[in-house]
Amino acid sequence: MSRSLDAARSFLEQLEALGGRHGVVFAGEFSDIRARSAAWKTESVRSTEAGSRPENVRKNRYKDVLPYDQTRVILSLLQEEGHGDYINGNFIRGTDGSQAYIATQGPLPHTLLDFWRLIWEFGVKVILMACQEMENGRKKCERYWALQQEPLQIGPFCITLTRDMWLNPDIKLRILQVTFQKESRSVFQLQYMSWPDRGVPSNPDNVLAMVEKARHLQGSGPNPLCVHCRFNKWALWGSGEIEGMVVGEGGREE
Numbered sequence: 263m264s265r266s267l268d269a270a271r272s273f274l275e276q277l278e279a280l281g282g283r284h285g286v287v288f289a290g291e292f293s294d295i296r297a298r299s300a301a302w303k304t305e306s307v308r309s310t311e312a313g314s315r316p317e318n319v320r321k322n323r324y325k326d327v328l329p330y331d332q333t334r335v336i337l338s339l340l341q342e343e344g345h346g347d348y349i350n351g352n353f354i355r356g357t358d359g360s361q362a363y364i365a366t367q368g369p370l371p372h373t374l375l376d377f378w379r380l381i382w383e384f385g386v387k388v389i390l391m392a393c394q395e396m397e398n399g400r401k402k403c404e405r406y407w408a409l410q411q412e413p414l415q416i417g418p419f420c421i422t423l424t425r426d427m428w429l430n431p432d433i434k435l436r437i438l439q440v441t442f443q444k445e446s447r448s449v450f451q452l453q454y455m456s457w458p459d460r461g462v463p464s465n466p467d468n469v470l471a472m473v474e475k476a477r478h479l480q481g482s483g484p485n486p487l488c489v490h491c492r493f494n495k496w497a498l499w500g501s502g503e504i505e506g507m508v509v510g511e512g513g514r515e516e
Contacts, residue, residue: 318348339383368403375417385485391453392491432468
């Protein structure tokens with residue numbers, strides 16, 4: 263077990279020792295984040311003009327969850343073919359100040375191409391998915407990966423499933439081969455199958471295991487790791503899903 267995972271577990275044990283008090287502290291900090299986000303908009307510190315443009319509105323899963331213009335992901339791949347530069351996604355800095363993560367929403371049927379443009383353009387090797395395709399009978403994320411013996415063609419991108427496996431009862435790993443203009447790359451997707459809506463798992467062990475596996479697959483390269491849940495709530499103040507992933511991953515960097 264890595265030293266950083268030991269440190270993360272030690273931190274969680276300290277929270278347990280506080281009893282119910284840590285919940286009050288976190289609730290206050292969470293409210294502060296939301297208040298700061300609202301203040302940034304009011305004071306024009308952060309703007310969301312790109313996501314509000316008529317041509318981009320339908321690319322947002324929710325009209326009130328838009329990426330900040332100052333940190334949004336700007337796509338250039340395939341622009342010459344008439345595709346715009348917009349996707350509902352933000353860069354998030356790592357502990358070293360680099361653009362270590364991309365937080366985005368689960369793709370919609372008409373944003374699947376934009377999602378794979380993002381993955382290819384920024385050389386993403388690992389995707390962390392903190393939701394299911396369907397939840398409570400409602401579509402939460404369009405399937406952007408291939409099934410066994412069923413390649414998926416999304417515009418010029420051909421996606422095939424090389425292998426899938428369960429790492430533990432909560433986490434599935436899919437190894438995808440993505441081909442674009444005769445070049446092929448491997449992309450790893452880690453899906454947390456039981457992440458609760460608008461919350462975090464009660465047992466952090468499998469989350470930490472997912473983060474550890476992601477870091478191993480990512481290696482030491484500079485390319486960002488992509489994190490998504492149902493919607494890109496991080497664009498405003500952070501969803502429980504993405505916060506949990508990035509905080510855990512940030513702990514790995516220390």
